Amino acid sequence: MAQAEARAAATLTANLRRRLTYYSPTIAIAVGVILLWEFIVLIFDIQQFLLPKPSAIFAEFMLQVDLWLAPGERSILFESSGATFWEAFGGFFIGCGGGILVALITSRWTIVSEATMPFAIAANSVPIIAFAPIMNNWFGITNPASKMAIVAIIVFFPTMINTVRGLTLVNAEQLELMRSYAAAPAHILFNLRIPNALPYIFSALRVASALSLIGAVVAEFFGGPRATLGVYITQEASAFDFAKAWTAIMMASIIGIAFYLVVLLAERRLMPWHVSLRGEG
Amino acid sequence: MIAISAQGVNKVFNPGSDEEVIALQDIHLEIPAGEFISLIGPSGCGKSTLMRLVGDLIQPTDGELLVNGKAPDRARLDRDYGMVFQAATLYEWRSVTKNVQLPLEIMGYSKTERQKRAQAMLDMVELGAFANHYPWQLSGGMQQRVSIARALAFDPSVLLMDEPFGALDEFTRERMNLELLKIWQQTGKTIIFVTHSISEAVFLSNRIVVMSPRPGRITEIVGNTLPYPRDFNTRNDAAYHELVAKVRDLLRDAGGSVSAGQSLGDPTRPHGVE
Numbered sequence: 001m002a003q004a005e006a007r008a009a010a011t012l013t014a015n016l017r018r019r020l021t022y023y024s025p026t027i028a029i030a031v032g033v034i035l036l037w038e039f040i041v042l043i044f045d046i047q048q049f050l051l052p053k054p055s056a057i058f059a060e061f062m063l064q065v066d067l068w069l070a071p072g073e074r075s076i077l078f079e080s081s082g083a084t085f086w087e088a089f090g091g092f093f094i095g096c097g098g099g100i101l102v103a104l105i106t107s108r109w110t111i112v113s114e115a116t117m118p119f120a121i122a123a124n125s126v127p128i129i130a131f132a133p134i135m136n137n138w139f140g141i142t143n144p145a146s147k148m149a150i151v152a153i154i155v156f157f158p159t160m161i162n163t164v165r166g167l168t169l170v171n172a173e174q175l176e177l178m179r180s181y182a183a184a185p186a187h188i189l190f191n192l193r194i195p196n197a198l199p200y201i202f203s204a205l206r207v208a209s210a211l212s213l214i215g216a217v218v219a220e221f222f223g224g225p226r227a228t229l230g231v232y233i234t235q236e237a238s239a240f241d242f243a244k245a246w247t248a249i250m251m252a253s254i255i256g257i258a259f260y261l262v263v264l265l266a267e268r269r270l271m272p273w274h275v276s277l278r279g280e281g
Numbered sequence: 282m283i284a285i286s287a288q289g290v291n292k293v294f295n296p297g298s299d300e301e302v303i304a305l306q307d308i309h310l311e312i313p314a315g316e317f318i319s320l321i322g323p324s325g326c327g328k329s330t331l332m333r334l335v336g337d338l339i340q341p342t343d344g345e346l347l348v349n350g351k352a353p354d355r356a357r358l359d360r361d362y363g364m365v366f367q368a369a370t371l372y373e374w375r376s377v378t379k380n381v382q383l384p385l386e387i388m389g390y391s392k393t394e395r396q397k398r399a400q401a402m403l404d405m406v407e408l409g410a411f412a413n414h415y416p417w418q419l420s421g422g423m424q425q426r427v428s429i430a431r432a433l434a435f436d437p438s439v440l441l442m443d444e445p446f447g448a449l450d451e452f453t454r455e456r457m458n459l460e461l462l463k464i465w466q467q468t469g470k471t472i473i474f475v476t477h478s479i480s481e482a483v484f485l486s487n488r489i490v491v492m493s494p495r496p497g498r499i500t501e502i503v504g505n506t507l508p509y510p511r512d513f514n515t516r517n518d519a520a521y522h523e524l525v526a527k528v529r530d531l532l533r534d535a536g537g538s539v540s541a542g543q544s545l546g547d548p549t550r551p552h553g554v555e
Binding site: 171178181192271273 | 336337360363373415
């Protein structure tokens with residue numbers, strides 16, 4: 001019994017060690033870059049408003065954490081992070097949901113999807129962020145809906161285009177098999193087209209998860225409530241408090257990466273069969 | 282009883298245009314129920330086109346084609362066809378048993394019936410132990426066996442096979458040939474088998490339809506009286522070698538060479554995607 005436990009513990013540490021060895025170059029590079037940054041600032045005596053030291057950014061971050069945790073105090077940084085996250089998430093949800101829905105509807109009628117695709121592809125190349133001031137006028141500059149709208153439009157087109165591709169780029173022989181079963185269009189949709197589209201949809205969602213945070217923050221650069229990351233960055237930067245601005249950039253990065261990882265995790269749960277995931281279980 | 286009857290069937294692709302191709306010209310063929318018939322010929326001879334006409338994947342330009350006494354589209358709606366292609370075309374998001382159950386799901390069989398049939402079919406192709414594996418975990422030969430199990434799951438009367446073993450190595454192919462004969466004798470299906478391989482056609486079939494290209498037509502139908510059950514020793518039989526030589530001569534006279542690879546620019550095949 002004790003022997004079995006010891007063996008289990010041994011495999012656990014072995015697993016941990018294997019993972020550490022696998023990720024150690026990545027960790028080493030991250031640590032190296034931060035150290036290099038710190039030393040360059042020290043050696044060349046760079047002014048903090050040009051480039052603050054990582055240690056200064058970290059100290060500012062810990063200050064905000066203390067504020068956040070202390071009762072009766074507020075941390076604008078964490079409030080901003082929450083607000084920006086909801087804008088990005090709301091826009092992601094509306095834009096991606098809408099993109100998938102429209103793709104499902106248009107792919108039902110080939111003519112419609114063929115007619116709309118060139119427009120979608122063209123719209124996808126338009127710098128949608130340029131519409132941010134217009135959205136501010138439409139929805140109100142402090143209304144989160146103005147940022148959600150920008151994010152939703154940004155993620156809508158790539159999601160729709162990829163979903164249409166996934167629904168239509170179906171193996172011809174798999175379609176012929178369906179024909180030989182005298183399958184109804186609904187059967188073909190649910191048993192062939194949608195599973196076939198899932199990898200396309202998820203690759204769009206991964207891109208959209210990153211785009212949604214970029215869209216929200218950049219839209220906020222054009223104005224928004226005080227407690228949002230984009231406004232926080234512009235305000236602190238113009239007040240020459242660069243350590244604060246950098247903490248906001250750091251939070252935006254953390255949220256963006258976390259968002260991406262959640263989508264990746266959902267992909268693995270929903271498509272255990274997919275080629276890119278094989279041999280990892 | 283006649284399972285399939287073709288009288289004066291023609292198939293022209295892109296009629297009237299510069300790219301007009303007479304894929305099949307004046308095809309007369311009667312296939313009794315339960316026969317194993319092979320279609321063989323060089324690329325562009327229309328053997329796949331003929332199979333696809335029977336399966337109602339495309340329609341003849343003119344002529345009369347009947348399957349079980351019905352028009353091909355009626356036979357398709359009655360689910361008279363099981364189809365097997367060169368690629369196993371399994372649904373990669375479904376386990377092996379779920380792949381075999383797919384046509385049964387579409388046709389509205391109950392869950393217990395689906396599971397029972399899928400297991401019976403997988404046992405028949407000797408993959409009963411792999412029911413819960415995913416297609417990518419199987420070898421090419423095993424995947425093709427799943428594909429055959431799937432085609433037979435709903436008990437269609439006609440099995441259409443388009444170079445089903447063309448992508449397999451020689452050794453696996455010979456084993457698959459034996460298995461297919463066993464399945465055919467168990468089930469008594471009518472099988473139309475398109476192939477590039479002379480030895481495979483002679484080994485498997487009751488009759489061999491030799492075809493020639495430009496325009497696609499039937500050169501000769503060779504009867505094969507080698508007794509069943511056939512096994513590995515059949516390939517050592519002198520009568521087997523005579524038949525192989527005869528089919529080879531017919532193909533040489535018909536023009537064009539028989540290649541193992543897939544033809545380019547063959548209008549009878551579907552494009553990669555749709």
